[in-house]
Amino acid sequence: MFSAEAIAAVRAAAEPKSVLPEDAHAPHLEEWRGRWPGETPLILAPSSTEELSRIMAAAYEHGVAIVPQGGNTGLVGGGAAKGEVIVTTKRMRAVRDVSPEGFTMTLETGITLQEAQGIAAEQDRLFPLSIGAEGTANIGGVLSTNAGGVHVLRYGNARDLVLGLEAVLPDGRIWHGLNALRKNNTGYDLKHLFIGGEGTLGIITAAVLKLYPQPKEHVTAMLAVPSAEAAVALLSSAQERSGGQLGSFEIMGDCMVELVLDQFPDLSYPLETKAPYYVLAEFASGQKGSLREVVEGVLENAFERELVLDGTIASSDSQREQLWTIRHNASEAMKLDPSPCVKADVSVPIAAIPGFLQQADEAVLQMEPGARIIAFGHMGDGNIHYDILGPKDGDHGVWRSRMAEFEHRVHDVVVSLDGSISAEHGIGQLKRDELVTRKDPVEMELMRTIKRSLDPKGLMNPGKLLEV
């Protein structure tokens, strides 16, 4: 794909020890579910922004394309190479600054999310971003993909946790945007192009991240609700009556809960009543003492308004964990089921969630009355993981051949409600072609204009997110 001379020039720009030996290539060419096997002539692991800058300048000069890799935990093939040079950020790991009084920390890109949480916790501070892959995903990766996770309702997405950014541009120039300012009106806020840009405009090398006070108390409740409409009203009421102390608000369809209990017989159902939907609500407070009373007030009101049919509040940390276990085992339960699974990661405006669930359910069941709909997710963010297993004793081959059609139909409903076909996971290769058919054409054209102007040679993560 690229000439040996061009590759050699890029290699020569790196320190010798930054060139990965071939026997260390394998983890960078494997996607964790086995999709998108990679291919590359060269993997570089620079240890500093300056070294990365030299590498990128050489690549630009010689027209060599680059695939940036963070922890390589993405779900949409955004880090898979097809002959490009891979640059992994894993050796850029300096902690440049921690300011507990300023509620900020400045980390280089290769620090894992879990390490970042730990650096904050050492200073009695919270870095609230939390996702399943946090032990491996790194700062550059979670910012490039604008990761979401379980604390978005209260603290926002990855994007919302960044004050300043440093990045290397496609031609090797370093953008020094690493400020720790909470107010700065001096021009276009460029960091938001790189955050969520999936490495198509440059490589994030460091970030100033926001910290928060550590919560001192949690109260967790599992609630049976009569309908999705009731869940929306409950969410609104819980936010209002708790004064913004609601941290997570997860919805679980009855099929999801039943599937988990079927697959994990040791788990027991914590309520007495069955309902079409369940809510797992977690509240967090910066003070000890009064939160349980607040939550009891929320629930009392909800029972009176018949928004809740049954419920339980965890009275210990182990009970809290038990309630979360059902939710956390959703993905695992689906994996244990022999049927292949349609996985739609969608969002709609919160008030549209009941309409989405009703219309999507109708559409799916009309196409296949035996389909098992496993709907759950971060309802407080309007983000539903709408997954579909085939009929219990159906032919898996037949079901697999129909899966794209089901996903398409679910996305039709999402788009009709002004929703998003990728709430958390991004576009990468997986949804690139569909995005063009779903997004406002003017917005697609604007994205292409930005891409062409910042990466005129099209060398950054080509073929991901958008075709120029």
Add this chain to the structure above:
Amino acid sequence: MFSAEAIAAVRAAAEPKSVLPEDAHAPHLEEWRGRWPGETPLILAPSSTEELSRIMAAAYEHGVAIVPQGGNTGLVGGGAAKGEVIVTTKRMRAVRDVSPEGFTMTLETGITLQEAQGIAAEQDRLFPLSIGAEGTANIGGVLSTNAGGVHVLRYGNARDLVLGLEAVLPDGRIWHGLNALRKNNTGYDLKHLFIGGEGTLGIITAAVLKLYPQPKEHVTAMLAVPSAEAAVALLSSAQERSGGQLGSFEIMGDCMVELVLDQFPDLSYPLETKAPYYVLAEFASGQKGSLREVVEGVLENAFERELVLDGTIASSDSQREQLWTIRHNASEAMKLDPSPCVKADVSVPIAAIPGFLQQADEAVLQMEPGARIIAFGHMGDGNIHYDILGPKDGDHGVWRSRMAEFEHRVHDVVVSLDGSISAEHGIGQLKRDELVTRKDPVEMELMRTIKRSLDPKGLMNPGKLLEV
């Protein structure tokens, strides 16, 4: 500047009633402090996005430049015309949607900020953006300038309150980015280019804005602190111990408080002790009842650690208002002083505030020992209004001739601490040339690249923010 034919073509694209008669031009050509008197051949006030789109397409075709105007309350000459066509957004005033359950509202650009607050309040919701000019400033204007104000500490800047945006591009295309999604990872987050873009990339026509629960209780304290370092430690402790219930944290230098008390003899000093700095801290809670106890705990700890020398907590709404009156009269007190005033609107990382104040004070007093430094502002956001009055009985003409030099010196200190020379007010014409000398050259070049690619003919608010 533009041919009569070209202007006629732009006029013809508008509805007849959208063309302002000449006797209605004056308010659009006046800057409220009398700086930047304007000049224009045509002022258009379209009433819909579609009409604006037709106007912009005609202007693009005929190469006519446009100055967009919101409420025309800006401080940096961003809305002043020098022969361009003015487009005022004041007639685009539809409330497209209000969703109290989804905690969003969708407003067109011409609704004033105060009206927007009222629309939220009617639904028992809070739209937290609040600035001095809110009765006149409109949604398009506060978003285009990324307005700040008194609630940034808790709720963020204007930018942080937007979910989706609709805008008309320089060539008249309409970008339909008006989603109400809290998670949406489908490409570059383009709204952040238009927010804070000062009308140089297009015109914002509507926005989906975030709403919050209304706070149910406020507790306000005025505190005398021994030093700026103590104020930083107090801020950190107040955020931590109140569990994020701190809403405002304003610092006031002793000279500012004395000037206000001198100019407004009816006001009385609320404390017994004098100190170099005072803090006005306001806490807000979503529940009634326990907040005062929390604040008392914060203060008790602060007294023990000698972070606070003296303090008072307002015990009624009228006392709360009295405490704020001192802060709110700062600008008015400076206007009443006969000396011209250097006005620097700067920000630094919060932990760098003491260093900034010390270094700036030293530099200013070395240049002029009689200078009166009036430092105050939104310390919780790292935003200091660092204003300087000339010596009490000095020659105003001489002082005026030296003001630029003082501002420059203060900005030197700001930049040495990785701060911003415009925290809230933007760049406009006022700081455009200085910005080039202060900002990372790569960042300036990136901004120019974006401007050129989205506005290739350079027709949108030319000469503001950046020279291309």
